[in-house]
Amino acid sequence: EVQLVESGGGVVQPGGSLRLSCAASGFTFNDCQMNWVRQAPGKGLEWVSYISSSGRTIYYADSVKGRFTISRDNAKNSLYLEMRSLTADDTAVYYCAREPVGDPIDYWGQGTLVTVSS
Amino acid sequence: SSELTQDPTVSVALGQTVRITCQGDSLRNYYANWYQQKPGQAPVLVIYGKNKRPSGIPDRFSGSDSGNTASLTITGAQAEDEADYYCNSRDRSGDHLGVFGGGTKLTVL
Numbered sequence: 001e002v003q004l005v006e007s008g009g010g011v012v013q014p015g016g017s018l019r020l021s022c023a024a025s026g027f028t029f030n031d032c033q034m035n036w037v038r039q040a041p042g043k044g045l046e047w048v049s050y051i052s053s054s055g056r057t058i059y060y061a062d063s064v065k066g067r068f069t070i071s072r073d074n075a076k077n078s079l080y081l082e083m084r085s086l087t088a089d090d091t092a093v094y095y096c097a098r099e100p101v102g103d104p105i106d107y108w109g110q111g112t113l114v115t116v117s118s
Numbered sequence: 119s120s121e122l123t124q125d126p127t128v129s130v131a132l133g134q135t136v137r138i139t140c141q142g143d144s145l146r147n148y149y150a151n152w153y154q155q156k157p158g159q160a161p162v163l164v165i166y167g168k169n170k171r172p173s174g175i176p177d178r179f180s181g182s183d184s185g186n187t188a189s190l191t192i193t194g195a196q197a198e199d200e201a202d203y204y205c206n207s208r209d210r211s212g213d214h215l216g217v218f219g220g221g222t223k224l225t226v227l
Contacts, residue, residue, distance in 0.1 A: 035214075035216075045155075045206075045218040045221070047215070047216035047218060050214040050215075059213060059214045095160060095161075103166070104151040104163060104215060105163070106166075106172065107163075109160065110159075111160060
């Protein structure tokens with residue numbers, strides 16, 4: 001069974017930093033591209049970042065470029081999102097999502113809530 | 119990036135057919151994927167590519183496309199289909215699946 005379990009969310013002050021993790025199991029992690037997608041309270045889905053299966057190709061949404069860093073450790077079946085210079089606009093549930101090569105984003109974790117507030 | 123436009127709300131009578139649409143220039147070149155999201159839950163893929171359904175998705179869900187518009191059709195809507203639906207496709211350059219529509223809240227009356 002495919003499982004994606006996010007962790008690391010919490011309350012952080014504006015300007016602060018946070019590191020999210022996503023533990024993957026039930027599939028061959030290093031065969032899959034991965035994404036972070038977020039959802040602000042009561043709002044729609046917003047794609048945040050993509051990383052290729054090898055980690056060599058990375059993309060970011062304009063809204064987070066220069067502040068967020070995506071990475072992965074295929075030996076640990078884990079995906080990460082390093083977030084800094086956080087603002088209230090970054091408050092959201094952050095989902096880790098799997099994207100097999102040639103296929104759509106097909107599995108999502110349950111998400112971890114990040115709240116940026118003083 | 120690109121933009122995908124959806125109607126914010128759509129309603130359908132129980133057992134009737136409803137179409138949810140998604141418009142965007144990128145859809146002229148790339149298929150849309152469709153996700154269903156119920157309150158407090160993660161999104162679930164319901165339609166992808168050229169009208170493909172993942173295992174476990176009822177066959178009342180179907181997809182189609184024409185020009186810059188993709189559509190998700192539910193034939194014989196059930197109460198459990200009440201949810202938010204999001205379309206998703208590639209960015210203008212085709213590099214990643216980083217474009218989501220604003221979502222459509224489907225109400226089953």
